[in-house]
Amino acid sequence: MEIAIVVAADQNNGIGNENQLLCHLPNDLKYFKRVTSGHAILMGRKTYDSIGKPLPNRSNLVLSQNIKFIEGCEVFTEIKLALSYAEEKGFTHLFIIGGDSIYKQALPLCNTVYLTRIHHSFKADAFFVELPEKDWKLDASEYFEQDEKNAHSHTFEVWHRR
Numbered sequence: 001m002e003i004a005i006v007v008a009a010d011q012n013n014g015i016g017n018e019n020q021l022l023c024h025l026p027n028d029l030k031y032f033k034r035v036t037s038g039h040a041i042l043m044g045r046k047t048y049d050s051i052g053k054p055l056p057n058r059s060n061l062v063l064s065q066n067i068k069f070i071e072g073c074e075v076f077t078e079i080k081l082a083l084s085y086a087e088e089k090g091f092t093h094l095f096i097i098g099g100d101s102i103y104k105q106a107l108p109l110c111n112t113v114y115l116t117r118i119h120h121s122f123k124a125d126a127f128f129v130e131l132p133e134k135d136w137k138l139d140a141s142e143y144f145e146q147d148e149k150n151a152h153s154h155t156f157e158v159w160h161r162r
């Protein structure tokens with residue numbers, strides 16, 4: 001099973017503020033949907049709270065040490081239990097979709113990072129890590145200008161572990 005991170009970060013690696021995303025970028029939401037649909041997604045309980053419902057056409061796995069049951073989701077107390085579940089269910093891909101704490105714990109398990117770089121600086125209290133050049137290689141990059149629907153220019157980057 002391929003384990004990959006999907007994250008949108010600003011130019012300071014900010015990813016969220018007060019448990020909300022930094023901005024609304026419809027082009028990135030479409031990309032996120034395209035990448036993750038049909039697969040398993042794993043998120044922390046706070047990210048689940050900020051989304052507020054299971055995402056359709058995906059198996060929603062949530063990590064929590066306190067909450068035991070969330071309608072439409074599978075809840076796990078440890079990352080490795082979530083990974084075993086996704087393996088057993090036959091998923092070919094598991095996408096780690098945040099937040100801050102889950103990205104940090106899961107990065108060592110990932111070989112691919114889908115990073116949307118938002119070319120702007122926001123006020124943030126949650127951050128993604130810098131991918132060190134010696135360990136990670138940028139394999140694809142697609143730039144989008146800001147437009148009437150997307151307030152900030154952004155780049156879809158795909159990084160692979162060297």
Ligand SMILES: NC(=O)c1ccc[n+]([C@@H]2O[C@H](COP(=O)([O-])OP(=O)(O)OC[C@H]3O[C@@H](n4cnc5c(N)ncnc54)[C@H](OP(=O)(O)O)[C@@H]3O)[C@@H](O)[C@H]2O)c1
Pocket residue numbers: 006007008009014015016017018019020021022043044045046047048050063064065066067076077078079097098099100101102103105126
């Ligand atoms: N830009 C992006 O792409 C993106 C994507 C997702 C999220 N975000 C942002 O990230 C921020 C949230 O990040 P966060 O770090 O505060 O919260 P989080 O990672 O979403 O959730 C943290 C919670 O997950 C549970 N948890 C964490 N590690 C665990 C483990 N090993 N085993 C079991 N449960 C575990 C705990 O839940 P319990 O307290 O219930 O035990 C913990 O309080 C928000 O601002 C959000 O908007 C940004």
